[in-house]
Amino acid sequence: MKKVGKFLKSLFLNNVPIKLLALVLAIATVVFINI
């Protein structure tokens, strides 16, 4: 569990570019709302 937590932390804090994450979330939101 600890390893999974560390992996998620590193994934969300360091490795994922914020613009890419915002892009994915924005596209997902538009799809979820209009589908």
Place this chain on the structure above:
Amino acid sequence: MFNLNMSLGKDFWLRYWDKIKAMADCFDYSYIAEFLLYFLSFYLVLKILKDNKGSKGIALICVAVFGVGFSLTLSDTIPSFILITVIAIFDICVLIMYDTEIKRSLLGSGNKKHAKKDGMTVRDIEFIIDEIIHAVQHMSKRDIGALIVLSNENLPEGIISSGTVINADINTAMIEAVFYPKAPLHDGAMVIEGDKIHAAGCFLPLIQNDNLPQEVGSRHRAALGVTTVASVTSIVVSEETGVISIIKNGEVKKKYANEADLKNALSDYYWNDLTGEGTKAV
């Protein structure tokens, strides 16, 4: 209600894909406007969270958006505005939680560089650094309280106007004279900008943090407060103990700073904060 009979197997995803295709067929330009709005909203919130080490918040937003989103697609009765409401709640929470950080960026007190160092030689800067270190150490030995803010012309105008503008050259005697306990300007912060003591007797915003121990005095609270609202470095000499502390970005970087720590902090200010990273004066 959720359609529990609906399989999450291949059929489900095929139907899901058909829905997406149907959505694409009736494409509307309002989708682009919607997308831009959400992108901007997510980007700002995620940036604030990332800058302030809010990784849990980032994870929570992702889980919430995808969780509520999938619930919307699985259910026929959940209205789509629920997802918008969830996003709005997250946005408002981040705005409330990180209000001081947002205020700092809105005040334009980021890493503003100025050209005040033009004409200053390496020898001038080394002289100034030595003078400040001598003054701080001397005051520390004599238990004279002091608060020096190394500013980059990025302090809110209200702070400067609360004190007295001096525009004096930096030297040990001048710094000590300002903080001499019976001097009229000793009970406030001294603002140094480049090669000048810009102002003294300035009143700084105190940090409102209940987690701070009781022994943290008003001078340290003021230093923490000003470094929270502006990208400046503060040097504090405790009146009670004579301990020198270096405070930056709303955190105590060195609680018991020695000569080397002071030199590092001042060098960092003169070589990086003023001239731009890695640039040295000629």
